Amino acid sequence: MNDIQIKKSSQTYDAIIVGSGAGGGMAGYVLAHAGLKVLMLEAGPFFDPAKDSMQLKWPYESPRRGAGTNRAFGDFDGAYGGWQLEGEPYTTKDKTEFHWFRARMLGGRTNHWGRISLRMGPDDFKGHHIDGLTDDWPITYDDVKPFYDKVDRMIGVYGTVENLPNEPDGIFLPPPKPRLNELYIKKGAAKAGVKVITGRGSVLTEALPGNKDRGACFYCGQCGRSCKIYGDFSSSSCLVIPAMKTGNLKVIPNAMVREVLTDASGQATGVSYISKDDMQEYQVKAGLVILGASAGESARLLLNSKSAAHPNGLANSSGVVGKYLHDSTGSSAGGFLPQLMDRKRYNEDGVGSVHIYGPWVYDNKKLDFPRGYHIEFGGGMGMPGYGFGWDMQKMNGAVPDRDGKMKEAGGFGASLKDDYRRFYGTSFGMAGRGMAIAREDNYCEIDPNVVDKYGIPVLRFNYKWSDYEVKQAKHMQDTFQHIMHEMGAIYGPAHGPETNYGLEAPGRIIHEVGTVRMGDDPKKSALNKYCQAHDCKNLFVVDAAPFVQQGDKNATWTILALSMRTAEYILSQRKKTNV
Amino acid sequence: MNRRDSLKAIGLGTLSATMLLDACKPGSKKQAEDTNDEKITPDEAGRLPEEIERDKKLNAEKFFTDHELATITILGDIIIPKDAKSGSASDAKVPEFIEFIVKDIPDHQTPMRGGLRWLDVQCLNRYDKTFVDASSPQQLEMVNDIAYPNKVKPGMQQGVSFFNLMRNLTATGFFTTKMGIEDIGYAGNSPGKWTGVPPDVLKHYGMEDVV
Numbered sequence: 001m002n003d004i005q006i007k008k009s010s011q012t013y014d015a016i017i018v019g020s021g022a023g024g025g026m027a028g029y030v031l032a033h034a035g036l037k038v039l040m041l042e043a044g045p046f047f048d049p050a051k052d053s054m055q056l057k058w059p060y061e062s063p064r065r066g067a068g069t070n071r072a073f074g075d076f077d078g079a080y081g082g083w084q085l086e087g088e089p090y091t092t093k094d095k096t097e098f099h100w101f102r103a104r105m106l107g108g109r110t111n112h113w114g115r116i117s118l119r120m121g122p123d124d125f126k127g128h129h130i131d132g133l134t135d136d137w138p139i140t141y142d143d144v145k146p147f148y149d150k151v152d153r154m155i156g157v158y159g160t161v162e163n164l165p166n167e168p169d170g171i172f173l174p175p176p177k178p179r180l181n182e183l184y185i186k187k188g189a190a191k192a193g194v195k196v197i198t199g200r201g202s203v204l205t206e207a208l209p210g211n212k213d214r215g216a217c218f219y220c221g222q223c224g225r226s227c228k229i230y231g232d233f234s235s236s237s238c239l240v241i242p243a244m245k246t247g248n249l250k251v252i253p254n255a256m257v258r259e260v261l262t263d264a265s266g267q268a269t270g271v272s273y274i275s276k277d278d279m280q281e282y283q284v285k286a287g288l289v290i291l292g293a294s295a296g297e298s299a300r301l302l303l304n305s306k307s308a309a310h311p312n313g314l315a316n317s318s319g320v321v322g323k324y325l326h327d328s329t330g331s332s333a334g335g336f337l338p339q340l341m342d343r344k345r346y347n348e349d350g351v352g353s354v355h356i357y358g359p360w361v362y363d364n365k366k367l368d369f370p371r372g373y374h375i376e377f378g379g380g381m382g383m384p385g386y387g388f389g390w391d392m393q394k395m396n397g398a399v400p401d402r403d404g405k406m407k408e409a410g411g412f413g414a415s416l417k418d419d420y421r422r423f424y425g426t427s428f429g430m431a432g433r434g435m436a437i438a439r440e441d442n443y444c445e446i447d448p449n450v451v452d453k454y455g456i457p458v459l460r461f462n463y464k465w466s467d468y469e470v471k472q473a474k475h476m477q478d479t480f481q482h483i484m485h486e487m488g489a490i491y492g493p494a495h496g497p498e499t500n501y502g503l504e505a506p507g508r509i510i511h512e513v514g515t516v517r518m519g520d521d522p523k524k525s526a527l528n529k530y531c532q533a534h535d536c537k538n539l540f541v542v543d544a545a546p547f548v549q550q551g552d553k554n555a556t557w558t559i560l561a562l563s564m565r566t567a568e569y570i571l572s573q574r575k576k577t578n579v
Numbered sequence: 580m581n582r583r584d585s586l587k588a589i590g591l592g593t594l595s596a597t598m599l600l601d602a603c604k605p606g607s608k609k610q611a612e613d614t615n616d617e618k619i620t621p622d623e624a625g626r627l628p629e630e631i632e633r634d635k636k637l638n639a640e641k642f643f644t645d646h647e648l649a650t651i652t653i654l655g656d657i658i659i660p661k662d663a664k665s666g667s668a669s670d671a672k673v674p675e676f677i678e679f680i681v682k683d684i685p686d687h688q689t690p691m692r693g694g695l696r697w698l699d700v701q702c703l704n705r706y707d708k709t710f711v712d713a714s715s716p717q718q719l720e721m722v723n724d725i726a727y728p729n730k731v732k733p734g735m736q737q738g739v740s741f742f743n744l745m746r747n748l749t750a751t752g753f754f755t756t757k758m759g760i761e762d763i764g765y766a767g768n769s770p771g772k773w774t775g776v777p778p779d780v781l782k783h784y785g786m787e788d789v790v
Binding site: 045047051052053054056057058059060061063064065066067069070071075080086176177178179180183184186187218219220221222339340343344345346347348349350351381382383384385386387388389390391392393397408409410411412413414416417420421424 | 622624625627629630633634637638657658659660662676679680683684722726727728729730739742743746747750751752753754755756757759760762763764765766767768769770771772773774775776777779780781783784786789
């Protein structure tokens with residue numbers, strides 16, 4: 001008897017959703033609440049933050065004190081996965097560089113993300129008029145605004161109304177107040193002419209009106225571990241688990257989707273997947289297939305779904321699938337505030353998202369690079385973990401000792417032990433997150449030679465930064481130096497040209513988008529403005545793949561709004577029996 | 580759900596806020612059973628089977644020789660000695676942490692093993708004894724030569740690099756224990772409500788107007 005068989009399910013669902021992150025979770029939530037029978041396939045294990053979160057654990061509860069050996073962001077982080085997964089490789093082309101972060105689990109990367117929840121602005125959707133560099137989205141901010149509003153009300157976001165032109169305000173919960181180090185940052189930034197405003201994060205600083213399942217934040221500052229009382233946004237806690245409670249959504253975890261199945265006419269009929277639990281092959285059927293597997297995985301699935309009707313891969317008659325991949329730029333700096341030596345101790349954990357940030361409000365006509373970046377700030381008396389106290393020899397020679405005299409850097413013994421106490425809580429950091437121009441020649445494709453351990457052909461990336469991004473990073477570094485100087489901080493020199501001004505390699509910021517872009521012209525885009533495939537009317541993509549051009553804003557809030565918009569479009573079309 | 584219900588949901592709701600703070604503080608009775616004195620057996624909820632398996636495997640391996648560990652123990656206590664506020668590095672089981680972390684992060688293995696041997700050879704040449712067997716003043720003399728990166732003598736640079744790593748691992752190992760967290764005064768990881776910088780602190784730093 002053959003050990004491996006393809007098991008075909010006889011049931012036909014209304015919709016199959018591949019992936020359970022922000023996009024898949026929102027689509028599942030809306031469709032299940034509307035009464036559709038939905039099957040959600042997730043490549044990783046089931047994850048419920050209420051049971052599985054590492055929240056409130058102490059560093060000594062990890063033998064590595066929370067170091068990032070097992071999980072990229074440490075033992076307590078809420079993401080199973082990282083830039084490398086055992087048995088699931090990816091490759092790069094022509095010695096270019098791309099780092100692909102994958103979290104295999106219910107809720108995906110939303111379990112550990114920074115909860116920074118920014119709307120894209122009018123110029124982010126329609127940026128072509130600014131400098132001619134990017135293609136416009138087929139939709140405007142006003143098209144998406146009602147959905148951003150609904151997401152704000154449904155999920156919750158704190159912030160302040162600022163009336164900035166390209167940083168749209170939302171419907172905000174009260175924000176957390178800044179920590180002491182952040183007050184120094186605000187003051188220094190103001191002197192440096194850098195705008196800093198209250199942060200915007202999806203954390204329930206107050207009980208969410210009308211929601212009995214989620215708790216109000218109790219300020220442990222550990223959103224990155226995911227929240228046991230659902231006080232922040234994770235797709236697992238806020239979308240998928242509530243959708244399951246309707247009885248209309250079924251999740252199959254550990255189901256790695258191989259391809260989207262189509263019939264002779266080219267319509268999607270379902271998907272095939274391999275179960276990581278029993279290593280058997282399965283096929284499941286549905287009237288609609290919705291991909292929310294991540295920008296990289298959704299492109300991979302489409303390119304791997306070849307048929308007579310779709311010889312170039314599904315939804316890819318235009319050839320754009322995989323192209324226009326772009327991640328945010330990132331460059332950072334940090335230092336310490338000698339004014340805060342020997343500071344009073346108190347609990348300043350705050351929330352696990354940003355308390356303050358610097359939006360982009362500057363005129364590019366006076367600058368040598370297009371578009372902008374925002375700055376995320378932090379610092380203070382955080383929980384010690386692996387790396388705590390590192391490189392004291394670079395700090396303790398820079399300031400006078402208790403007796404007012406300078407001391408020799410480094411050292412040991414009682415005096416060194418005292419230094420750790422004196423310096424505790426003085427450090428801060430700042431990180432720029434900027435808009436990279438979407439380009440056709442930055443792409444992912446199927447590597448013709450390599451498969452993963454499930455036999456699925458893997459992605460091969462080709463990605464290079466241009467001068468635009470490098471110059472943007474230089475501007476970040478110059479700005480950071482200026483702010484730190486005005487703060488009265490002690491800090492190192494700016495990153496220089498030898499490191500591209502500290503510009504992180506593509507993929508390191510984990511905001512990759514754009515691989516299955518939307519547009520009005522089927523020759524230049526894979527999806528229409530409702531994220532419906534031009535070539536296959538019952539196929540939708542609801543993750544960050546449809547983005548035409550990312551702003552400097554973190555992608556999640558826009559993924560949620562667009563997925564909700566797509567799900568409502570599906571419901572309206574069903575009423576008209578079009579899909 | 581309001582904040583009180585939130586706390587109830589994680590099993591903390593029946594306690595008053597003050598009791599909560601106390602219960603979550605290191606060194607309190609509630610968590611006394613998890614002290615550094617005992618073998619750490621992490622709670623396995625939410626951990627992947629391969630993560631649990633890997634920790635078991637690492638715990639079963641031994642990297643440092645007894646001689647190397649004895650050297651690490653003396654060095655650790657020279658770096659972080661007992662004082663009026665807290666115990667020494669070895670009181671906080673820092674050598675055990677270093678043994679684990681070099682297995683977990685193999686990049687530390689060669690700098691540590693090689694650095695320890697470098698130190699012993701230095702001591703053998705100077706004192707005809709290994710570091711462990713050298714007298715206490717000799718040990719301190721040796722450490723003095725590698726503890727100050729900016730005034731390093733020729734030929735001692737490798738020792739400085741080793742001692743920097745040893746200092747880093749000792750500090751991290753110490754201040755991430757219950758003893759070290761209590762010493763450093765980290766006051767968080769306790770459910771509560773953040774209402775901003777306390778007024779006396781704002782006043783102290785002249786930050787009342789920066790909000």
